[in-house]
Amino acid sequence: MLIIRKSDYETLRKHGEETYPYECCGALLGTLKGADRCVVQVVRCDNTRDDRPQDRYHIDPKELIAIQRQATQQGLEIVGFYHSHPDHPAQWSQTDLAEAHWIGCSYVITQVEKGSANRTNSFVLVGESEDDKHFQNEEISVAAVEEDQPLCH
C-alpha cells in the first residue's frame, strides 16, 4: 500500500494539471514500513524530454542524486516516483515498464483529462531482476493528516 497525506496527493495531481498537455514527473520520499511505502514528501522534478514531453518523461540523474542526498539527510529514502498521462488512462504502458528500473518502488500515474486531474493509480515494480520485473496494482491510502502529525506509526 502507498500511504500519502491528502496535501501531498493533491500536490502531485496538481503538478500534472500545471504541465498539461505535457507529462509531469517527480519523486516520492518517505519510509518503508513492511510492504507499505509511507510518503513524507513529494519532490517535483523537471521533465527533460523536451523533444516529446506530451508522451514521454525523464528525470535528470543529477537531479535524482540531489534528491537522494536530501532524502538521506532527512532520514528518508526514495520510495517512488510519479508522472502524468495527459488525456490517457492512469495505467502503465509498455514504455513505462521497459523504462522502470527501481524495483520495490511505487510508480504513481495520474490521468489528466483536458487539463483536469482525473484518476490516480499506483503500481509497485516487483521482481528479482530486469528479466522478471513487472508492475503490481497498489492501493493508495490518502490520509487526512496534518503536516505536523505522524503519518505512519
Place this chain on the structure above:
Amino acid sequence: MSLKVNIPTPLRRYTEGNGMIEVSGSSVASALDSLLQQYPVLKKQLYTEDGRLRSFVNVYLNDEDIRYLQKVDTVVKSGDTISIVPSIAGGLSSV
C-alpha cells in the same frame, strides 16, 4: 584510496540495507570491483552478461556523469563519492 558508493533504494536489498558503502580503488572501475567483492550479488544488477554496465545504470563521480569523463577509467581520489542511479523515464505509448 578510500571512497564511498551511494546505493539507490532498489539495490539496497543486495547490500544488507546499506545506502553508503566504503570501497577502495584508484579508478571508477576498481572502486566498483571493490563494491562487487563485498556484494557479489550486485553484479547481475549492474552489468550485462558480457560485462558492460547496463544502459539504464548511470554512474556519477561526485556530480559528474562518468560518460562525460573517462567512463570507468576515470581516476578517483580519496573522499570522492560514486553514485549509482538507475534511470527514471517512461511515457504513455510504445511508439
